[in-house]
Amino acid sequence: MADALARSLRSPRVLIALGMLLCIGFCAVFAGLIAPHDPGDQNLLSILTPPAWVDGGDRNYLLGTDSLGRDVLSRLIYGARTAMLVALFASFGAMVIGTVLAHIAGYFGGAVDWLIGRAVDVWMSFPPVILSLILMVGLGTGLSKVILAIVLVDWTRFCRVLRSEVLIVTRHDYVAAARLLGFTHRQTIVREVFPATAPLLITLVSLEMAIAVIVEAILSFVGLGVGADQPAWGQMIADARQYVYQSPWNLLLPILAIFITVTAFNLLGDGLRRTLDVRLAETGR
Amino acid sequence: MALALQAKNLTVSARIDGALVPAVRALSFDLEPGRILGLVGESGAGKSMVGRAIAQLLPAGFSITSGALLFEGEDVAGMPPRRRRALLGRAIAFIPQAPMTSLNPVLTVGAQFDEHLARFGAASRRARRDRAVAMLTAAKLPHAAGLLGQYPHQLSGGMCQRVLIALAFSTDPRLVVADEPTTALDVTTHPPILTLIADMQRQHGTAVIFITHDLRLAAQLCDQVTVMYAGRAVESGPARAVLATPAHPYTRCLQLANPSLRAERRALYVMPEQMPSLRQLRDLVGCHFAPRCPLVTDECRRGEPPDIAVATGHRAACIRTAATAGIAAAVRDDVAVRAGEQPLLQVVGLQKIYTVGAGPFGGGRAVAAVKRASFSIAENEFVALVGESGSGKSTIAKLLVGIEQPTAGRIVFAGEDLAATRNRAQRAASVQMVFQDPQSALNPRRRVASIVTQIMEAGSRHADWDQRLARTKDLLAEVGLSADFATRLPGQLSGGQRQRINIARALCALPRLLVADEIVSGLDVSIQAQLLNLLARLRAELDFAMLFISHDLSVVRHLCSRVLVMYDGEIVEQGPVAAVFDNPQHPHTRALISSVPPDEPQAPWAALKA
Ligand SMILES: Nc1ncnc2c1ncn2[C@@H]1O[C@H](COP(=O)(O)OP(=O)(O)OP(=O)(O)O)[C@@H](O)[C@H]1O
Ligand code: SF4
Ligand SMILES: [Mg+2]
Numbered sequence: 009m010a011d012a013l014a015r016s017l018r019s020p021r022v023l024i025a026l027g028m029l030l031c032i033g034f035c036a037v038f039a040g041l042i043a044p045h046d047p048g049d050q051n052l053l054s055i056l057t058p059p060a061w062v063d064g065g066d067r068n069y070l071l072g073t074d075s076l077g078r079d080v081l082s083r084l085i086y087g088a089r090t091a092m093l094v095a096l097f098a099s100f101g102a103m104v105i106g107t108v109l110a111h112i113a114g115y116f117g118g119a120v121d122w123l124i125g126r127a128v129d130v131w132m133s134f135p136p137v138i139l140s141l142i143l144m145v146g147l148g149t150g151l152s153k154v155i156l157a158i159v160l161v162d163w164t165r166f167c168r169v170l171r172s173e174v175l176i177v178t179r180h181d182y183v184a185a186a187r188l189l190g191f192t193h194r195q196t197i198v199r200e201v202f203p204a205t206a207p208l209l210i211t212l213v214s215l216e217m218a219i220a221v222i223v224e225a226i227l228s229f230v231g232l233g234v235g236a237d238q239p240a241w242g243q244m245i246a247d248a249r250q251y252v253y254q255s256p257w258n259l260l261l262p263i264l265a266i267f268i269t270v271t272a273f274n275l276l277g278d279g280l281r282r283t284l285d286v287r288l289a290e291t292g293r
Numbered sequence: 294m295a296l297a298l299q300a301k302n303l304t305v306s307a308r309i310d311g312a313l314v315p316a317v318r319a320l321s322f323d324l325e326p327g328r329i330l331g332l333v334g335e336s337g338a339g340k341s342m343v344g345r346a347i348a349q350l351l352p353a354g355f356s357i358t359s360g361a362l363l364f365e366g367e368d369v370a371g372m373p374p375r376r377r378r379a380l381l382g383r384a385i386a387f388i389p390q391a392p393m394t395s396l397n398p399v400l401t402v403g404a405q406f407d408e409h410l411a412r413f414g415a416a417s418r419r420a421r422r423d424r425a426v427a428m429l430t431a432a433k434l435p436h437a438a439g440l441l442g443q444y445p446h447q448l449s450g451g452m453c454q455r456v457l458i459a460l461a462f463s464t465d466p467r468l469v470v471a472d473e474p475t476t477a478l479d480v481t482t483h484p485p486i487l488t489l490i491a492d493m494q495r496q497h498g499t500a501v502i503f504i505t506h507d508l509r510l511a512a513q514l515c516d517q518v519t520v521m522y523a524g525r526a527v528e529s530g531p532a533r534a535v536l537a538t539p540a541h542p543y544t545r546c547l548q549l550a551n552p553s554l555r556a557e558r559r560a561l562y563v564m565p566e567q568m569p570s571l572r573q574l575r576d577l578v579g580c581h582f583a584p585r586c587p588l589v590t591d592e593c594r595r596g597e598p599p600d601i602a603v604a605t606g607h608r609a610a611c612i613r614t615a616a617t618a619g620i621a622a623a624v625r626d627d628v629a630v631r632a633g634e635q636p637l638l639q640v641v642g643l644q645k646i647y648t649v650g651a652g653p654f655g656g657g658r659a660v661a662a663v664k665r666a667s668f669s670i671a672e673n674e675f676v677a678l679v680g681e682s683g684s685g686k687s688t689i690a691k692l693l694v695g696i697e698q699p700t701a702g703r704i705v706f707a708g709e710d711l712a713a714t715r716n717r718a719q720r721a722a723s724v725q726m727v728f729q730d731p732q733s734a735l736n737p738r739r740r741v742a743s744i745v746t747q748i749m750e751a752g753s754r755h756a757d758w759d760q761r762l763a764r765t766k767d768l769l770a771e772v773g774l775s776a777d778f779a780t781r782l783p784g785q786l787s788g789g790q791r792q793r794i795n796i797a798r799a800l801c802a803l804p805r806l807l808v809a810d811e812i813v814s815g816l817d818v819s820i821q822a823q824l825l826n827l828l829a830r831l832r833a834e835l836d837f838a839m840l841f842i843s844h845d846l847s848v849v850r851h852l853c854s855r856v857l858v859m860y861d862g863e864i865v866e867q868g869p870v871a872a873v874f875d876n877p878q879h880p881h882t883r884a885l886i887s888s889v890p891p892d893e894p895q896a897p898w899a900a901l902k903a
Contacts, residue, residue, distance in 0.1 A: 181734035184696055185798070190721035190751030199750075203738050 021279030106166025114174025403441030530607030633672030
């Protein structure tokens with residue numbers, strides 16, 4: 009596993025993706041230090057100014073201002089913080105629930121497997137975006153609510169994919185051998201089965217982060233997201249929509265931010281999938 | 294008359310790290326129409342490469358780099374693709390190794406026949422159907438007409454192979470390539486399948502290339518044999534002569550490494566190490582067999598030995614052919630081990646019923662994998678369990694070690710009912726299992742040291758790493774591996790080495806009973822001999838009893854003192870090995886015994902009907 013991770017760090021996909029994510033992550037962590045303005049500060053005297061390099065731009069507002077005269081750059085930077093927080097916590101939460109249930113279902117099989125499988129089926133029969141909207145209406149807005157909604161919707165994604173992987177791994181004789189050597193079920197799952205599913209898990213997590221970023225943007229766009237007081241890319245798109253003719257930049261910039269972030273996560277997932285696939289890498293002498 | 298197939302200095306090479314390494318080197322043979330040529334060798338010898346070269350289906354990176362393969366005088370590699378397509382499948386047919394996966398699972402047998410015959414120009418649907426029925430009947434398949442409507446998964450492996458044989462011969466081919474056609478099948482189906490191939494071959498006057506790892510079988514079936522080692526034909530000649538008086542040390546060693554079912558029990562010849570891989574081959578100078586050869590001299594390492602005629606039509610690539618007959622196995626030294634008097638394991642009325650196709654709320658159909666089984670194993674005794682596929686052997690193994698729970702019956706181990714044993718650690722320390730497939734049985738992420746001492750981290754035990762390394766060292770020495778294997782991953786081991794690790798892990802806590810399910814089946818004869826000797830030595834050193842599950846009666850007779858014969862979930866016969874094999878009572882035992890070809894190439898094999 010350690011070897012595989014080291015190997016993946018030599019993959020150009022992974023390196024490029026990590027570079028991009030490091031930049032976005034830096035913005036998220038040090039938003040307070042690098043943002044030129046407070047994202048909530050309104051300057052009603054200069055609203056909808058274009059970026060500085062365009063005619064009529066203001067050096068003070070590098071990427072221009074929005075309809076309330078707030079600095080777009082600062083809002084983008086703080087929006088990265090929101091997006092990254094959601095991506096991290098939501099995918100981690102979904103992963104924990106999905107992984108635990110997948111291992112229980114795939115390892116023990118039988119009635120437990122049936123029960124978990126049906127739960128996943130029922131859950132997945134709702135379109136995910138609709139389900140998260142319904143949840144948000146019920147839960148109310150706020151960062152933790154968005155995270156909770158994504159976790160509640162997306163654990164099924166992990167559960168379904170991992171369960172079939174667990175089934176394959178469990179069929180290996182070394183899992184039966186571990187039991188014969190006196191391993192408890194928990195030891196067997198943790199020490200024999202999980203290390204084999206972990207590479208897939210890591211891949212899934214990075215893909216899930218991309219999904220979480222999109223879902224957060226959608227929720228914020230319709231106003232059921234992190235709340236008006238917190239800058240979010242989806243919210244910026246929603247605001248800019250009405251003034252798209254006066255100031256197309258306000259619409260394009262947050263879309264670009266989402267695009268870059270999602271691409272980075274997908275690239276990372278793809279690169280990891282290629283390099284961590286132990287079945288491809290560990291054969292051959 | 295033109296030769297059906299001729300190989301002229303055929304060399305097939307692989308590109309490894311930029312260099313060309315020959316997987317088949319300068320192979321020459323002549324195959325006349327209506328004759329059977331056997332290509333014999335262990336895995337990695339390059340024998341399947343020949344079949345693949347004929348079909349022009351070489352694996353990626355491999356190509357014919359010199360020499361030629363002539364089908365009726367035409368170069369197979371050089372002919373236009375259109376011409377080759379017209380020949381392959383029609384004039385040149387193939388019988389595959391894995392019959393179950395070689396038929397299309399979504400098409401009926403009839404549809405596959407129809408498609409095949411239509412491709413090669415059989416006029417009407419009616420004519421194709423008649424031909425199919427005629428061929429299936431000739432292949433001794435009952436109810437041929439009804440069979441046309443069935444799907445492959447509704448047939449047994451043996452039936453699938455008969456269908457494939459019928460299919461291969463249906464276009465009156467002039468050459469048939471059969472690559473290990475019985476290896477994947479039950480032993481009891483070997484003689485009838487081979488009889489069928491021989492019959493078809495005779496009726497159609499077809500030339501056959503028969504690829505096999507079994508010398509005895511080749512001697513019975515083939516007219517000519519070519520023995521291959523590391524890509525080179527080391528010996529070739531009339532089948533019976535090659536086996537009766539082998540001239541190359543490898544052929545002789547191979548013969549001596551194989552235990553006999555009928556002759557006096559003798560020690561097995563153990564060739565050290567294993568066949569060189571392509572990578573190792575690149576750096577080997579002189580005779581490729583030299584590292585394992587008992588007759589090796591300095592001269593052997595200087596250059597490649599020439600091909601020498603030892604009799605008319607009988608050639609061998611060795612400079613010391615005169616000494617070959619003198620090679621003999623060491624004398625058996627494990628006879629001193631005696632089984633104890635006390636029964637260690639007693640199994641009474643064991644039964645296992647599986648329910649298949651059941652939902653979460655029950656339902657499904659009951660399958661009795663083990664109907665009724667009673668037997669006992671004494672301390673330090675090696676008992677064999679034999680029987681055909683699906684007879685319930687593995688199920689018994691799983692019940693003994695506790696992977697499955699019995700439906701009824703008792704398993705008493707050292708006076709204690711195992712079902713009642715709640716202490717899993719105690720059970721683990723007294724009964725262990727060696728799994729069949731060493732690839733699947735070893736966690737690819739653990740290093741060897743962590744695998745063989747895995748029992749020391751089970752439950753609440755936490756042996757420190759120094760302790761585990763010390764134990765690893767002892768265990769590796771026991772199973773004949775050097776200490777530097779401790780840090781390897783299973784992916785870096787050969788099949789035989791993996792199986793040694795598998796055995797070492799089972800022996801770590803010195804269990805008193807070992808359950809071994811087909812642990813030498815997938816291995817080459819020379820590796821099998823190494824492991825059989827290892828098991829015999831370990832028993833003498835460590836004192837343990839073993840239930841040895843196998844389908845190979847010769848191996849069983851060599852290693853075990855008592856045998857249980859299983860048929861359809863029941864133990865139909867049991868007793869001392871000598872008594873059961875010399876005087877079998879149950880018809881199934883007789884069928885098992887007669888499916889093993891005789892040691893002497895001249896002796897008739899009754900099961901192979903003329
Ligand atoms: N888990 C299971 N569920 C349902 N049926 C099973 C199960 N395991 C085995 N069987 C059935 O029980 C019978 C005996 O199987 P078993 O594996 O013991 O045979 P075997 O003698 O070991 O065969 P082989 O030589 O092919 O290994 C077969 O008919 C098999 O299909
Ligand atoms: S040439 Fe030498 S090493 Fe090779 S097989 Fe003959 S005796 Fe053995
Ligand atoms: Mg079995």
